[in-house]
Amino acid sequence: MEIRQPLSNHKARGLALAGLGVFLGSWAILSYAEIIPNVILPSPTDVLKAFPMLHFEEALVRSAGWSIYRVTMGFVLSALAAIPLGLLMGTFPPVRHFFAPLFDPLRFLPISALVPLTIVWFGIEEMQKITFLFMGTFVYLLPLVVEAVESVDEVYLQTATTLGATKGQIVTQVLIPGSLPAIAEALRVMNGIGWTYVILAEVINARYGLGALITVAGKRSHVDQIFALVIVILVIGVVSDFLIRWINRRLFFWKA
Amino acid sequence: MARQLTPLGRILIVLCGLALIGYGLYRYGVFAKIADVLAPDKKAEGTVSKDDFGAVGPSTGASASTGGTGAAVKGGTRLDRPIKVAIVTWGGYAGGIVANGGFPPNKESLFYKDQGIEVELLVIDDFEKSRDAFRAGGDRGGVDIMWSTVDAFALEYGGLKKLNPKTILQYDWSRGGDAIAVDGSIKSVADLRGKKLACAEATPSHYFALYALTQGGLTNRDVQWVFTTSAVEAANVFKAGKVDAAVSWSPDVYIAARERPGAHILASTKEASNLIADIFVARGDFIEQHPEDLRRFVAGWLKGVDQANANPERTALLLSKSFSGIGLEDAKGMLQDVKLPNYAENRAFFSAQGMVANYHSIFKTAQGIWRRIGKVSEVFEPYQTVDTRFMEGAAEFFPAAGEVKPEFEFKAPPKSAAAPILTKTVSVYFPSGSSTLDENAKAVLETQVVELAATFGNAYMRIAGNTDSVGSRDANVRLSRARADAVTAFLVSKGFDRNKFEVVGNGPDKPVASNDTDEGRAKNRRTDFEVIPR
Numbered sequence: 001m002e003i004r005q006p007l008s009n010h011k012a013r014g015l016a017l018a019g020l021g022v023f024l025g026s027w028a029i030l031s032y033a034e035i036i037p038n039v040i041l042p043s044p045t046d047v048l049k050a051f052p053m054l055h056f057e058e059a060l061v062r063s064a065g066w067s068i069y070r071v072t073m074g075f076v077l078s079a080l081a082a083i084p085l086g087l088l089m090g091t092f093p094p095v096r097h098f099f100a101p102l103f104d105p106l107r108f109l110p111i112s113a114l115v116p117l118t119i120v121w122f123g124i125e126e127m128q129k130i131t132f133l134f135m136g137t138f139v140y141l142l143p144l145v146v147e148a149v150e151s152v153d154e155v156y157l158q159t160a161t162t163l164g165a166t167k168g169q170i171v172t173q174v175l176i177p178g179s180l181p182a183i184a185e186a187l188r189v190m191n192g193i194g195w196t197y198v199i200l201a202e203v204i205n206a207r208y209g210l211g212a213l214i215t216v217a218g219k220r221s222h223v224d225q226i227f228a229l230v231i232v233i234l235v236i237g238v239v240s241d242f243l244i245r246w247i248n249r250r251l252f253f254w255k256a
Numbered sequence: 257m258a259r260q261l262t263p264l265g266r267i268l269i270v271l272c273g274l275a276l277i278g279y280g281l282y283r284y285g286v287f288a289k290i291a292d293v294l295a296p297d298k299k300a301e302g303t304v305s306k307d308d309f310g311a312v313g314p315s316t317g318a319s320a321s322t323g324g325t326g327a328a329v330k331g332g333t334r335l336d337r338p339i340k341v342a343i344v345t346w347g348g349y350a351g352g353i354v355a356n357g358g359f360p361p362n363k364e365s366l367f368y369k370d371q372g373i374e375v376e377l378l379v380i381d382d383f384e385k386s387r388d389a390f391r392a393g394g395d396r397g398g399v400d401i402m403w404s405t406v407d408a409f410a411l412e413y414g415g416l417k418k419l420n421p422k423t424i425l426q427y428d429w430s431r432g433g434d435a436i437a438v439d440g441s442i443k444s445v446a447d448l449r450g451k452k453l454a455c456a457e458a459t460p461s462h463y464f465a466l467y468a469l470t471q472g473g474l475t476n477r478d479v480q481w482v483f484t485t486s487a488v489e490a491a492n493v494f495k496a497g498k499v500d501a502a503v504s505w506s507p508d509v510y511i512a513a514r515e516r517p518g519a520h521i522l523a524s525t526k527e528a529s530n531l532i533a534d535i536f537v538a539r540g541d542f543i544e545q546h547p548e549d550l551r552r553f554v555a556g557w558l559k560g561v562d563q564a565n566a567n568p569e570r571t572a573l574l575l576s577k578s579f580s581g582i583g584l585e586d587a588k589g590m591l592q593d594v595k596l597p598n599y600a601e602n603r604a605f606f607s608a609q610g611m612v613a614n615y616h617s618i619f620k621t622a623q624g625i626w627r628r629i630g631k632v633s634e635v636f637e638p639y640q641t642v643d644t645r646f647m648e649g650a651a652e653f654f655p656a657a658g659e660v661k662p663e664f665e666f667k668a669p670p671k672s673a674a675a676p677i678l679t680k681t682v683s684v685y686f687p688s689g690s691s692t693l694d695e696n697a698k699a700v701l702e703t704q705v706v707e708l709a710a711t712f713g714n715a716y717m718r719i720a721g722n723t724d725s726v727g728s729r730d731a732n733v734r735l736s737r738a739r740a741d742a743v744t745a746f747l748v749s750k751g752f753d754r755n756k757f758e759v760v761g762n763g764p765d766k767p768v769a770s771n772d773t774d775e776g777r778a779k780n781r782r783t784d785f786e787v788i789p790r
Contacts, residue, residue, distance in 0.1 A: 037419075040388075040392060059296060061294060061295030062297065119489075119492060123498055124493055203484060203485040204484045205482045215457075215485045216458055219457070221412040223415070
């Protein structure tokens, strides 16, 4: 192994599969041999058997659909709010200094504290769940956008100025295209963060939802169902991550 | 000459076609059918009605008793570490906290001096985390014994059965610990129809809600449920005015009812005194390996209960010192929300013939309810889930334990003006003109009323006889009164205090339907059982 030596695609895939294989293998050995009791670590068969039950009796697909809808809405709304504001803050330091004391401390907020507040402000329907996810991702997205704008190399700005670009041109022709790839990457991370909040978002009045299903499975001590639901969330997370990567590569080819 | 279509035109035509086909599919329900295959909805919930409670015969099968009383439990080895017990912030643990002199294991405790065991009480307020600790077990950094309630255990037993867990002890009855807070416009359970009711799904709160609704003449389908993941959350949405009612626990539910303008407590386990029983459940492997330690644990705990009951002031002080964030006044309040059953009461609770509301009847009823709303699929006999050997083996430490004394004294009859929490309407059939109960009528009372009267052990009950309008009013009033008397006499013969009941003969004065039809008259010939708070 050499430091930072690039791997061929073929090898990289092989290694990824091997890692997954070792993980699944040790899971199978630990659970089938009952090295870890089945009530703590259900076996792969137990987890597979939980799927039909979840599908036919607990509306797994509908729940997944609702959770995807909520996370996506929270994600889209926070992008719509954070990107323009972040661009302004990154471009004009006075704007940044005006808003910084408002938003910077919010990153330290324990997000679960927002649940009762969003209930009081936004009720118990979808509005509350989406607002919660919006707030949870917005506070992380905004600083990332600001940073993306600030990290556009000074050289590009100077070159543009030398070439006689106006203020408006610098923003639209230099800062925005220069920061968009990093912003897109930040959005990809936000999608992941949104999924980690899904249980908290569905604490109340969620007839369908993967987070709500996990909570009820816990009350009934069905560890196999919890594992199955976690797998569903992981798969959705990985697939959506892959999709966003793919879109990013297409859109921001100049940053390849 | 046909003109060539532009690409845009082609796309538009294709889109129009697709839209038409799509509309057709939607219109004729094809989409809905496809959705049902690809994404089936939740299994439809059954309807829970008043017939699902109380209609439980004596439990079949013997309890797991070995018959020996007062002797050491055979088999296993003695434990060389403290017994680890998961508890929550709740007054019901007073017995054990007194016996242990606090939470950490120590050699100054009654547990050690009297029984030669050490006990460690671990506060794990999060329900799921306490289950994780129980699954791990005391040898792997978890616990050997966990708290539950009979209704919750009936729900989670299937998921835990690989651990072969058994109930070993009842440490309290919830007495005010769980309550229903309602908006000012709601005066009785019947007013909840169509209202938004919040509670944590699949918890004792949910069970309490189903019980109150069904006994008050509604079903689980008559309210709009708003499910939360925790009881605290349910109290919060109520306080915020987002729902009309909430079932939650002390102190949150009382704070919410106090702080929301116009709100009040409709009912609590203060009245429904024999509904929510808190129990200890031990892991199967622990029972097998260390039965003697468990016998001593049960004996030590119940001795602690005797001391705690004899000395509430000192107990409250110890509670406030032990639980973090609980002052002396809070601790006194916590003790008032529970009843700590002693040795004799525990024995009666675990015997299928002991009390009307006992472990077996509550477990079986709760399991039936959860099954009806699709929360459990496998059913178990109550006796499979309990092990009374330790209780029986502890008899030598309680020589004076005799019969269970009636817990509630009913002195004055209830105030006639008092509004009932709920009214259960039962059709008790009497032969025309007669006030004698036949076997059929007795069976109806047995299943529909005895359990209700026992569950609301700490409330008065008004028994009101009603007739239709056929015949003279005076004769009807006399007859309805005589019939209500006969019903009361039957209930008293089941062991209830006569003063618990108020007897009323309404005659034809309070019809619930028109007396012009046969159907209406049949509805009017009824007995109302009104649960009245003290």
